[in-house]
Amino acid sequence: MTFPEDYPFNPHTFRFNNEFYHPNVYPDGRLCISILHPAGNDPISGEAPEERWNPTQSVESVLVSIISLLADPNCSSPANVDAGVDYRKNRDVFESIVKKQVEASKSDIPKGFKMPESEKDFMPTAPAELEEDENFWYESGDDSDFGVDDFDEDDE
Incomplete structure (x- = not known):
């Protein structure tokens, strides 16, 4: 996701870095979705403002x-025509290509990465509770706490 300097007045862009065979993803990885098209009326696009x-x-x-778009592609105006045709007419071919891309992308996962498996894995853990020191707010009895005297020499 890349944000322009004048965000939020203009939309950010979204791009997949790896191959992504999908009707609404251009071959270069850019995503075609109405919500990220610049504001205004464009009669050629067929999108309502x-x-x-x-x-x-x-x-x-x-x-x-x-x-939502990834799960339910808009095949009426595909960014990748081949993927749109395969999704509609050759679902087994489409799924085979996607599975190969998923397998290939697994090599990009950093070593030691643990995939979250439950909601618990997404929840932050509470920080360890600090022991309360009852003497924290009391003076030590030294004339010079924190390396400074409690009074100015001018006050003498």
């Missing part, structure tokens, strides 16, 4: 839209 970017969109709402 309210489907396009507006500054009230949050990163979360964009990610939810992306996940």
Whole structure:
């Protein structure tokens, strides 16, 4: 996800770094989704202005839209025509290509990475509780706590 200097007035872009065979992903990895198209009316696109970017969109709402599009492609205006055709007419070919890409992408996973397996894995752990020191707020009795005297020499 890349944010422009004038964000949120213009949408960010979203791009997959690895091969991603999907009807709504261009061969170079850019994602084609209405919510990330610049605001305004574009009669050629066939998109209603309210489907396009507006500054009230949050990163979360964009990610939810992306996940939804990945699960349910828009094949009526594909960014990758071959993937769109395979998705509609040759689902077994489409799934075979996607599975190969998933297997190839596994080599990019860092060694030692542990895939979260449950909701618990996503929850932050509470920090260890600090022991309370009852003497924390009391003076030590030294004339010079913290290396400074409690009074100015001018006060003498």
